[in-house]
């Protein structure tokens with residue numbers, strides 16, 4: 001009788017906004033159309049539109065609409081789909097997003113529409129504290145990257161204007177693209 005040896009796959013954590021989806025561009029368009037506040041990507045050196053003249057009330061309005069509706073229309077980040085399609089053979093893919101859980105239905109709709117493979121989906125801002133033993137993680141937020149790196153995971157930080165500050169943990173590595181991430185993970 002053959003003995004089947006099953007080897008558990010290592011877990012790759014992957015953020016959604018600005019890692020799989022072009023969320024910042026969409027949010028800036030919403031802010032410009034609704035409130036006539038024009039923001040360029042290069043100027044977003046903090047990932048907080050409140051720092052650029054958008055009021056708390058306006059932010060609530062934009063994110064309510066984004067979470068329940070607009071996020072269904074997001075464009076994919078270049079190379080994201082091809083990369084996940086290859087990585088899923090080798091890793092258990094855990095999508096971990098800070099999005100409000102109210103976006104669950106729309107987020108699942110978008111993931112299905114874009115045919116993105118994944119094994120787990122979590123809505124939680126405390127990505128590092130979920131007890132998930134990440135082998136590696138792909139992220140765009142500087143603070144998340146560093147907290148996750150402290151758990152022992154290798155973190156690939158996709159360079160964007162809002163994470164340009166110096167890196168402060170040896171497990172955090174800057175990358176420019178999914179192509180570069182594949183070179184590390186395959």
Ligand SMILES: [Mg+2]
Nearest residue numbers: 015017018140
């Ligand atoms: Mg993100």
